[in-house]
Amino acid sequence: MKKKRVNVQVVPDYRRNKNEGRFPLKLRVTYKSERKYYSTGYSASLDEWELINSSDAKGKLRKIKLDISGIENDAQKCCDEITSFSFKQFEYLFFDERIIFKNVRSSYTAYMDQLVANDQYATSITYRTALRRLEKYHPDLKFEDITVEFLSRYESWELSNGKSITTIGINLRTLRAIMNLAKENGTISVQQYPFGKRKYTIPTSKNIKKALTIEQIKKIFDYPAPTLSPMEKAKDIWIFSYLCNGINLMDIAHLQWKNIETNCIHFVREKTKRKQRANPKIITALRNEHVNRIISKWGNHESKQDGDDFVFGILSAGDTAKDIRRKVQQFIQTNNLWTKKIGVELGFSLALTSYVARHSFATILVRGGAPIEFASQSLGHANILTTQQYFAGFDLAKQAEYVKALTDFKI
Known part of the structure; x- marks a missing residue:
């Protein structure tokens, strides 16, 4: 032909x-x-x-x-x-x-x-x-x-x-x-290139990364959202993100049943999927009773037999790239709207968004004694420098405990 x-x-x-x-x-x-x-x-x-x-x-x-x-x-x-x-x-x-x-x-x-x-x-x-x-x-x-x-x-x-x-x-x-x-x-020469050392440096904000304390996390777990309400779903999705390696909402929307195994969840970040086509970085999140409860409660179980179907039913198999973008944006906006309300009612000083779930996962992990290399691997970062930007540092109580050593003259 x-x-x-x-x-x-x-x-x-x-x-x-x-x-x-x-x-x-x-x-x-x-x-x-x-x-x-x-x-x-x-x-x-x-x-x-x-x-x-x-x-x-x-x-x-x-x-x-x-x-x-x-x-x-x-x-x-x-x-x-x-x-x-x-x-x-x-x-x-x-x-x-x-x-x-x-x-x-x-x-x-x-x-x-x-x-x-x-x-x-x-x-x-x-x-x-x-x-x-x-x-x-x-x-x-x-x-x-x-x-x-x-x-x-x-x-x-x-x-x-x-x-x-x-x-x-x-x-x-x-x-x-x-x-x-x-x-x-070859359109411009190396001499014409204006960025870099001893040239122009792009400014970066000096925002201190914020994360919740473990006590604040417990308040979210215990928050009495109305049963089967949009607020309860948003709360559970936030908890799911926090427990599953700080998985962001786009990746939650893309989770398929084939990613869910008996004891863990495997996924590749949508953000890096294209760049890492030849050697994708697979992230493994462990399942526990809370994760299992959320999947059982909000998962689209009618589609479970087909491994390519989406776990939470946010996306559909026939969606175009434009559909996916629209649905994911709506998912993020709706979830953040409800979790912010929860944060206000709990008296948190920072807006309770999915961003906070990811940073809280990293910070509490490292504060609990996990090596920063493990946090970096769990988050799917290409290098530890990125993870260090996520890490919110030690809370004031912990700093005070460490500073005591400066004048601890006991022999």
Whole structure:
């Protein structure tokens, strides 16, 4: 049977009218009557597009003509080499190798296309937000504009506009990732790269990590939430997270019956699943009477015969990546809403969220005498430095006990 040809062509996207009557130029890929559009980083007015497609293109327009011709040729070659074509396979092969480094915007846009192609919607939104802030500070941003002085001024501008150090750090880490790709690509030189030692250091917040004491944890266990209410379910999910190695709510939503064994639960963090495809880090959480009770009470037992079905019924087998993202966000928001209410009623000074469950697991584990290496392994961290950031330190009573040794002159 003859293989159906995939057609590729760069065309103006008339759905997206930019400023001054300009349209983004998109790579259009057509297969079996289905079309998808991908950013090239270029735009043109109708008059410019006519010139680009004529023999009269000169200067800047001629360069654009040659560049988009190269994009078309590379994309067609990529499509032709795929034995059984799918858009997902094309996106994986083409965008992993090709980021358009014409300027900062085109690089961000192409990278965001790649993230969406990989179903990393939340990360793509982070990059889009960062690009919006950077362009608000400096429209038409080019790589040569990004210097140590530029980054310092941008930081000051964001602070003057009421942005936190955490927000600034998130935005600039996306820029650093794009600059790293540009450096690897040869678009900028090592000398032009502005981040690192004796250059610009991305600010980090000095927030002290907070975790509950074991006495506070007991109060949560004993809290009398109404039976079978949303509050009771949120409380139990929080306890499940705390007892199962601080598993976050996204990973709870993704738990399948095949992950549940007689004495333990095995899972791989969704956050690191893509990066660790070749050698996934499997986390093992031990089951106990509390964990068993929660699975028995809230588990979707009708689906238990199929190991691929989800334990808590938050997700369904046919969900798209967009469905999963929406359902997980709703799950997180609902659970945190109820657990925060519990925290307020118990008089806690910090908001009782799933984040606190994870940090409490790490902190109480280490305070109880477990090696930090064990905590790191249990949390699924790649290195101990990350675990140390989770560790909330010793409470004041414990510090006072240790400080006594400084003046304990007994022989």
